[in-house]
Amino acid sequence: MSQYGNLGLPLIHAGKVRELYALPDPGQLLMVATDNISAYDYVLDTTIPDKGIVLTQLSLWWFDQLSGLIDNHLISADVPQEVAGRAMIVESLDMVPIEAVARGYLTGSGWLEYQASGMVCGVPLPAGLHDGSRLETPIFTPARKAELGEHDENISYETMCAEIGEQLGARLRDATLAIYARAEQIARERGIILADTKLEFGLRADGTLVLGDEVLTPDSSRFWDAQEWSRGKLASFDKQYLRDWLVHESGWDRTTDTPPPALPPEIVAKTRERYLTAFQRLTGRELKLG
Incomplete structure (x- = not known):
């Protein structure tokens, strides 16, 4: 079930931590990191505040560090305000x-x-x-x-x-x-x-x-x-x-x-x-x- 239904975008997949939404461009997706945390294959009932922001911002930093080593799926970090800081626009792969x-x-x-x-x-x-x-x-x-x-x-x-x-x-x-x-x-x-x-x-x-x-x-x-x-x-x-x-x-x-x-x-x-x-x-x- 989507945590960000107010985005007005079709939800494609909701995993343990991340949600994927369709964007108008068929080659692009909006990937949102929630504050959910999983352990031993369970998604816990309790969330960790700001966790999704940490995951997204650290991933963005690492993508820069790995530049030239391998391509990554990042297109843009310019995302809707409702998910600012915790989302990326990525390639559909x-x-x-x-x-x-x-x-x-x-x-x-x-x-x-x-x-x-x-x-x-x-x-x-x-x-x-x-x-x-x-x-x-x-x-x-x-x-x-x-x-x-x-x-x-x-x-x-x-x-x-x-x-x-x-x-x-x-x-x-x-x-x-x-x-x-x-x-x-x-x-x-x-x-x-x-x-x-x-x-x-x-x-x-x-x-x-x-x-x-x-x-x-x-x-x-x-x-x-x-x-x-x-x-x-x-x-x-x-x-x-x-x-x-x-x-x-x-x-x-x-x-x-x-x-x-x-x-x-x-x-x-x-x-x-x-x-x-x-x-x-x-x-x-x-x-x-x-």
């Missing part, structure tokens, strides 16, 4: 049904898989790693995109290529790792470790691979304080704080079909603070709100 994930550090679902098998998405890793270990070489670990409410499924590179073709699979892998390499260096120069990131790509009619959706935000990436990491602590500027509260402190049992509980005001405030900190630390400027 044939989206590749793969979450393209680059991991430079072992954590999250990759850490769980490594503990069980010594591998992540079929990629064998050295013995003796721990949660937060830096990988000698970043790895590409694709996931199959699921429908809203379902789980994205980690798959091997070979499985991905069987589904989308070897040529496109190789292009996806190479683009993902190139973007991660540049972004990881930029973040490290600012005292931030980019542990991993999830990217989405689409194809133009001529076959050009284009970076789409959002890019390198606290929703789609793990950001850690570099100094704290060097001391063995994973101090995050992303939604891991919220995930940790849900599974360790809220009393919610994620193995059941019961939706997560509402977020207390202090969890909302601290999550919002982490998103704003990520923006400020990376871009070097404060985000203008309200």
Whole structure:
């Protein structure tokens, strides 16, 4: 259901966080980032104020940083006043049904898989790693995109290529790792470790691979304080704080079909603070709100 029905535009798709609206030009879409937040495949009942603005403004900044490396779907940030700051006019693309994930550090679902098998998405890793270990070489670990409410499924590179073709699979892998390499260096120069990131790509009619959706935000990436990491602590500027509260402190049992509980005001405030900190630390400027 649309949160921005007053725009007077046809709603094409409402995802966990973003809404897509049709524009008069058939080659263009209005992409709006809401303040919704998702965790463990649930969209939570509680929103995070200004989150959509952070996602959009940080994505715009990253598109500039990645200029010349790969085309992106941004056409303009000149959008209706009702969604100013949280929306972009973007190209309509044939989206590749793969979450393209680059991991430079072992954590999250990759850490769980490594503990069980010594591998992540079929990629064998050295013995003796721990949660937060830096990988000698970043790895590409694709996931199959699921429908809203379902789980994205980690798959091997070979499985991905069987589904989308070897040529496109190789292009996806190479683009993902190139973007991660540049972004990881930029973040490290600012005292931030980019542990991993999830990217989405689409194809133009001529076959050009284009970076789409959002890019390198606290929703789609793990950001850690570099100094704290060097001391063995994973101090995050992303939604891991919220995930940790849900599974360790809220009393919610994620193995059941019961939706997560509402977020207390202090969890909302601290999550919002982490998103704003990520923006400020990376871009070097404060985000203008309200």
